[in-house]
Amino acid sequence: MFDALVVLLAVQAATPPSASNAAFNPRAVELFERDWVLNQWAKRRFDTNGDGIISVQEAQPAALEFKEIADGDGDGRVTPYEYERAREFIIARY
Template structure:
């Protein structure tokens, strides 16, 4: 009886697992490059704290990939990255 209660309690108090879809590396894209960071903060800093969090970096990284992947093969090459960076610098 006590054992069952303990089992129920330990299940109930376990922290919720982090969403599997979060990519912790997405945020590095913006920490590494101020041009991308500035661009991302305009649209994706949803809580307005001036920083791109891991959660906020997910849609931002997807949007950057859409913007940068000129030939649509699903990968951003260093060349495409530089072109996208120039585009952002010129436009934003």
């Protein structure tokens, strides 16, 4: 699971910010489908149309924010360790 997650976030990081569809990552939503904690967190903050589902579009800002929380050393990648720490942070704070 973690290997797939790191790949997910790495793909997003590799997208040049200047590209027209910038950070759009159709697979970002998988992050919130596979992890209950992140799903609850994302729904509370990013479910903009209030249907209780994180759509592919809603997952974009949610994934970016999660990466900001999780990427402690700012190298653009979220390691399994950083992922676990971010999860604990989210559980404690939200």
